[in-house]
Amino acid sequence: MQYIDSFLSYLKYEKRSSRHTLIAYEADLRQFGQYMEDMGIDDERGIKTRFIRDWVVTLHYNNLKPRSIHRKVASLRAYFKYLLREEIMSSSPVEGVVLPKIPKNLPDFVKEKEMDFLLDHVLFSDDYTGIRDRTIIDLFYGTGMRLSELVALRDSDFDLKSGLVKVLGKRNKERLVPVNRSTIHSVNEYISVRNKTFGAEKFPAFFLTDKGKAVYHKLVYRIVNKHLKSVTTLAKKSPHILRHTYATILLNRGADINAIKELLGHANLNATQIYTHNTFEQLSSIYNQAHPRA
Structure with a gap:
């Protein structure tokens, strides 16, 4: 995907995101970008909702935890929101993607x-x-x-x-x-x-x-x-x-x-x-x- 670097710059200088946030976003977007390239798609405007659904299913079958899947899709959602803002895209393919439920685990604490x-x-x-x-x-x-x-x-x-x-x-x-x-x-x-x-x-x-x-x-x-x-x-x-x-x-x-x-x-x-x-x-x-x- 060709706008990842400009998106990361936007996060760093305008949103003032932390270093760890930038690292996580970049890793998620590069991973999804590679998945799209393997399907022969290298332009964001060619990405459809069904492709993201397929990716989510792939992550699930690779035993990725629901919370991690949610984080990766959140990275995509933020990325496409940025592309909408820049008028590079007219709609976001992330909308309508159903995600696995996150089990509600109570936070551990020391007595x-x-x-x-x-x-x-x-x-x-x-x-x-x-x-x-x-x-x-x-x-x-x-x-x-x-x-x-x-x-x-x-x-x-x-x-x-x-x-x-x-x-x-x-x-x-x-x-x-x-x-x-x-x-x-x-x-x-x-x-x-x-x-x-x-x-x-x-x-x-x-x-x-x-x-x-x-x-x-x-x-x-x-x-x-x-x-x-x-x-x-x-x-x-x-x-x-x-x-x-x-x-x-x-x-x-x-x-x-x-x-x-x-x-x-x-x-x-x-x-x-x-x-x-x-x-x-x-x-x-x-x-x-x-x-x-x-």
């Missing part, structure tokens, strides 16, 4: 007592690495920020006197998130040991590797995965699980769902409402245990 045990009783080493790792986990749990948001943090994003951290979210949208006293203590301790270890006035990022470079996504994932293994048997032990944990615990303790939406940086309330199901699950469990006729 509150398990997080308390991890942060209060699990022994982290008292060197730079141990203090950094504990602060990373504490900050995820205390703010609910995304992995990409934590990696992008700079010293100037923190206002510890006011108990706030500025987070740069999706589409470069900034939000201020409160930081609790315990997490502030962890952050201050980390800053102190980091400055003593590397002694630089300016750092490439807030969190650094053992060699003084900016941390990267895989390293932070490994740090979280390693330490969550000591307190939970959940299959997934990722930074995003700590985001789920943050939101679920806030709801369970009575926080307003609209406030949680703002804290998480969600664009709409639908993305936040998945956490209410966990709350209802917990309430149902308490009812079943406590009520004599349950």
